[in-house]
Amino acid sequence: MENLGPWLILFLPLISAAAIAFGLHKNAKVSIGVSLAAVWTSFAIAASYLPDVLAGGGDFVLARSFTWMEAGAFAFQYGLMIDGLSMIMLMVVLGVGGLIHIYAIGYMDGDEGIARFFGCLSLFIFSMLGIVLADNFFQVFIHWELVGVSSYLLIGYYYRKPSASAASNKAFLTNRVGDFGFMIGILMLVFATGTASFSAMGDVVNHTDFLQRTFFQVGGEAGWTMTGEHFLWVAGALTLMGVMGKSAQFPLHVWLPDAMEGPTPVSALIHAATMVAAGVFLLTRIFFIYTPSPTAMSIVAHLGMFTAFFAATIATTQFDIKRILAFSTLSQLGYMVMAVGLGGPDVAMYHLTTHAFFKALLFLGAGAVIHSVHTNDIREMGGLFKAMPITAWLFLIGTLALCGVPPLSGFWSKDGILHLTQHPPEYAHNVFIQWLPTITAVLTSYYMFRLMFLTFWGKPRYHGHPHETAKLMWMPMAVLCVLAVIAGPLMFSSGVLDSFRTVTRPEAIGSFEHIHGDMHTVIHALLIFVVGAGAAFLAFGIKVIDPESIKQLLGPVHRLFDNRWYVDDLFAWIVEHIQQNFARLCDGFDRLVIISGLVNGTSWMTRATGAVVARYQSGSVRTYALLFVAGVAALLALNL
Amino acid sequence: MEALLFYVFGGVAVLATMLTLTVKNPVYSSLWMILSFAATAAIFVLLDAFLIATVEVLVYAGAIMVLFLFVIMMINLRAEEAEGLRWSPFALLAAGTFLVMLGRAVGDLGPAVNADQPNGVVGTPGAIAETLFTGYVIPFEAVSALLLAAVLGTVVLSRRKAAA
Amino acid sequence: MIPLEHYLILSGMLFTLGLCGVMMRRNVILVLMSVEIMLNGANVALVAFNKYIVAASPDGVGPDGQVFVFFTIAVAAAEAAVALVIAMALFRRLDTVNVDDVANLRW
Numbered sequence: 001m002e003n004l005g006p007w008l009i010l011f012l013p014l015i016s017a018a019a020i021a022f023g024l025h026k027n028a029k030v031s032i033g034v035s036l037a038a039v040w041t042s043f044a045i046a047a048s049y050l051p052d053v054l055a056g057g058g059d060f061v062l063a064r065s066f067t068w069m070e071a072g073a074f075a076f077q078y079g080l081m082i083d084g085l086s087m088i089m090l091m092v093v094l095g096v097g098g099l100i101h102i103y104a105i106g107y108m109d110g111d112e113g114i115a116r117f118f119g120c121l122s123l124f125i126f127s128m129l130g131i132v133l134a135d136n137f138f139q140v141f142i143h144w145e146l147v148g149v150s151s152y153l154l155i156g157y158y159y160r161k162p163s164a165s166a167a168s169n170k171a172f173l174t175n176r177v178g179d180f181g182f183m184i185g186i187l188m189l190v191f192a193t194g195t196a197s198f199s200a201m202g203d204v205v206n207h208t209d210f211l212q213r214t215f216f217q218v219g220g221e222a223g224w225t226m227t228g229e230h231f232l233w234v235a236g237a238l239t240l241m242g243v244m245g246k247s248a249q250f251p252l253h254v255w256l257p258d259a260m261e262g263p264t265p266v267s268a269l270i271h272a273a274t275m276v277a278a279g280v281f282l283l284t285r286i287f288f289i290y291t292p293s294p295t296a297m298s299i300v301a302h303l304g305m306f307t308a309f310f311a312a313t314i315a316t317t318q319f320d321i322k323r324i325l326a327f328s329t330l331s332q333l334g335y336m337v338m339a340v341g342l343g344g345p346d347v348a349m350y351h352l353t354t355h356a357f358f359k360a361l362l363f364l365g366a367g368a369v370i371h372s373v374h375t376n377d378i379r380e381m382g383g384l385f386k387a388m389p390i391t392a393w394l395f396l397i398g399t400l401a402l403c404g405v406p407p408l409s410g411f412w413s414k415d416g417i418l419h420l421t422q423h424p425p426e427y428a429h430n431v432f433i434q435w436l437p438t439i440t441a442v443l444t445s446y447y448m449f450r451l452m453f454l455t456f457w458g459k460p461r462y463h464g465h466p467h468e469t470a471k472l473m474w475m476p477m478a479v480l481c482v483l484a485v486i487a488g489p490l491m492f493s494s495g496v497l498d499s500f501r502t503v504t505r506p507e508a509i510g511s512f513e514h515i516h517g518d519m520h521t522v523i524h525a526l527l528i529f530v531v532g533a534g535a536a537f538l539a540f541g542i543k544v545i546d547p548e549s550i551k552q553l554l555g556p557v558h559r560l561f562d563n564r565w566y567v568d569d570l571f572a573w574i575v576e577h578i579q580q581n582f583a584r585l586c587d588g589f590d591r592l593v594i595i596s597g598l599v600n601g602t603s604w605m606t607r608a609t610g611a612v613v614a615r616y617q618s619g620s621v622r623t624y625a626l627l628f629v630a631g632v633a634a635l636l637a638l639n640l
Numbered sequence: 641m642e643a644l645l646f647y648v649f650g651g652v653a654v655l656a657t658m659l660t661l662t663v664k665n666p667v668y669s670s671l672w673m674i675l676s677f678a679a680t681a682a683i684f685v686l687l688d689a690f691l692i693a694t695v696e697v698l699v700y701a702g703a704i705m706v707l708f709l710f711v712i713m714m715i716n717l718r719a720e721e722a723e724g725l726r727w728s729p730f731a732l733l734a735a736g737t738f739l740v741m742l743g744r745a746v747g748d749l750g751p752a753v754n755a756d757q758p759n760g761v762v763g764t765p766g767a768i769a770e771t772l773f774t775g776y777v778i779p780f781e782a783v784s785a786l787l788l789a790a791v792l793g794t795v796v797l798s799r800r801k802a803a804a
Numbered sequence: 805m806i807p808l809e810h811y812l813i814l815s816g817m818l819f820t821l822g823l824c825g826v827m828m829r830r831n832v833i834l835v836l837m838s839v840e841i842m843l844n845g846a847n848v849a850l851v852a853f854n855k856y857i858v859a860a861s862p863d864g865v866g867p868d869g870q871v872f873v874f875f876t877i878a879v880a881a882a883e884a885a886v887a888l889v890i891a892m893a894l895f896r897r898l899d900t901v902n903v904d905d906v907a908n909l910r911w
Contacts, residue, residue: 619907630734636741657821731827742816755808763870790882797889
């Protein structure tokens with residue numbers, strides 16, 4: 001078991017996906033069963049390592065690897081590593097994933113492609129686990145791409161809908177743009193440090209003179225030198241592009257709202273809890289790349305901060321329930337990335353975990369509502385508290401967790417991040433870092449409660465007869481709800497958080513307890529909540545303030561938010577005018593020079609030469625005799 | 641004396657060969673060729689190759705040329721049909737180069753040959769027979785087989801279509 | 805004494821004249837005759853070498869060159885016979901003995 005464990009965790013879902021793809025898909029029930037079994041078995045195996053991880057206090061590492069291929073001095077390893085950090089992600093991915101598998105049985109019931117759905121889900125679990133368990137950069141990259149493929153398949157699940165297939169294309173292409181930078185960053189790092197393995201590279205960066213090493217100089221001794229430190233921040237910035245693509249940071253965020261075209265379980269699993277968190281996980285894994293360079297850390301922090309604020313502003317104008325949640329996810333991801341940038345990767349992972357619980361819960365709840373009312377538009381809902389009480393309560397608790405209300409889990413993690421923003425390191429000491437995250441938190445409360453008021457309270461505006469959700473669907477939601485409530489203190493009291501702090505930030509071990517015991521922080525959180533939710537209550541609850549008049553007041557600002565800050569339009573313009581014209585140029589070159597010139601030209605030349613030479617095949621014996629003699633004479637002349 | 645004979649017969653041989661190639665009438669061509677062979681036989685005599693000289697006259701001039709004449713007459717080759725030589729400067733150039741190269745090769749003979757001192761070989765029938773039937777008996781048999789094959793071939797190929 | 809080179813030049817000239825005949829004659833029969841001329845020239849060379857060769861063994865030089873000539877004459881005869889038969893068959897079929905008219909093996 002010792003040897004086989006990690007491999008089983010990783011490959012059981014793959015086997016399930018392969019089995020479904022290669023024949024089981026004919027039988028929906030069997031496919032569902034196989035997929036469920038794979039996920040939960042992997043969870044069980046992973047959980048069996050939990051005691052070891054906790055006991056080892058972060059020093060426990062279970063690593064297995066083999067050399068996949070070698071080319072000269074370079075060997076590509078494929079290996080699995082279970083340490084504190086990957087353990088957290090394993091629990092999140094497999095646990096939340098498993099629960100969503102169960103939910104999906106109810107949600108997708110009756111859909112004709114359900115076997116395909118579960119096959120794709122298994123594929124996704126495999127790909128994601130590959131990222132989590134990887135011990136070297138290339139492996140991460142392979143699974144990074146695999147996750148992109150799985151996302152593509154799942155977003156485009158309703159492939160007959162043009163908007164869905166367009167959205168899946170958009171997701172994949174945006175990811176590819178990020179992956180381009182990612183690959184360059186990886187190559188830079190691997191060839192500068194001579195290794196692709198995380199642990200080995202960490203050693204090189206931290207324990208050798210890598211940072212002082214000179215890479216090249218411009219302008220001689222007195223000019224500018226590129227040291228290891230500079231190199232790292234360039235490579236780090238490029239690698240960050242991959243994170244931007246996968247975790248949807250600005251400006252590569254454009255795919256996430258559109259990804260809501262996929263079925264809700266997909267939105268919950270991939271675009272809330274796990275895949276988008278992969279970027280944050282990666283940043284934590286390779287944190288040692290960023291720490292030496294304040295510039296790199298600053299980039300990460302400010303990028304996250306801006307994304308968080310930007311997404312929150314857009315969320316205040318949306319009417320599609322899933323899109324509100326999507327922008328909320330974007331915003332929270334921004335928080336996580338910012339936390340890493342401010343030197344707190346453990347806080348970021350903490351938030352990632354709690355976010356996975358309550359965001360998945362919210363999405364599943366939204367799915368239940370959509371299932372019930374047959375519309376995504378919150379303007380056509382209202383008063384659902386009476387019609388679907390269980391769902392409504394669960395959703396409310398999830399919302400409160402997201403808004404950071406104590407003592408729910410969201411409070412612990414979000415406030416940890418806000419604490420970082422109030423005590424930032426040197427490079428991030430500016431007014432934006434101090435205020436924007438807090439303002440964003442207020443906005444978060446505002447738009448979530450706007451959603452609550454328009455959906456669950458007030459006069460019913462829906463058509464038809466919504467019913468309470470099926471048991472198969474609200475049971476997983478309930479589990480998530482419990483987790484969303486207790487995950488906060490559970491995490492650091494169980495030592496899970498500390499177990500990976502040893503790797504990333506040893507000085508922070510045990511540091512949360514003293515923050516959160518502080519009444520100051522509790523009041524801070526409650527204040528944010530009251531301001532935000534209160535504004536929503538005034539506008540949508542008791543309707544004292546008219547949202548319409550506010551909209552008129554804010555005019556262009558509102559338009560900016562409503563149109564998602566015109567980023568999508570900018571990209572569309574760039575693609576249409578710059579990229580397409582360049583593509584036409586390349587096409588013209590290809591047709592003219594390469595095809596007409598080289599390819600056709602070669603064949604023309606061959607034919608012409610052949611025609612010329614063929615004239616010598618005259619069939620005339622005399623000519624042959626003449627040539628024969630001439631040849632002999634020439635040979636003799638040359639040799640005698 | 642010998643030199644004179646050589647130049648006379650040599651000249652006749654070359655001249656006769658040139659005339660073979662240039663006259664229009666194929667029958668005349670054959671006759672000139674016979675003269676060429678006769679001169680060559682004389683050269684052989686100068687080289688003490690008596691049997692070969694005789695064989696040359698008997699077989700070459702006597703049998704082969706007669707065969708040629710038969711065929712020429714059988715297909716009624718007339719002077720108009722033959723149309724003589726087709727002058728090709730390129731062919732002359734090639735042949736000329738060839739000859740020049742041969743000349744250069746001749747100038748470069750190796751140590752196995754003593755160019756000024758002929759040895760005492762005499763090609764009497766006895767001497768040739770002794771060499772032929774002891775050292776070269778297998779090629780002899782082979783050539784016999786070849787001749788047999790040629791005879792058969794000739795017989796088969798000259799049949800008309802109606803034959804069974 | 806006539807040096808060997810003279811004989812060889814004679815042989816060469818005969819051979820080259822035969823070569824010219826092969827390249828330049830238009831009649832198949834006459835081409836065959838030119839081939840015979842070439843063979844004849846070769847024979848002269850063989851006999852000449854035989855006369856001037858240096859003895860390799862103490863037994864002296866045997867008439868080996870002349871034996872070769874014997875064989876070449878035999879082979880030339882056989883070849884002339886068969887070639888003439890083919891020429892005749894050609895004439896019967898195509899009613900021409902012009903070399904230029906039998907250029908069927910072309911591209």
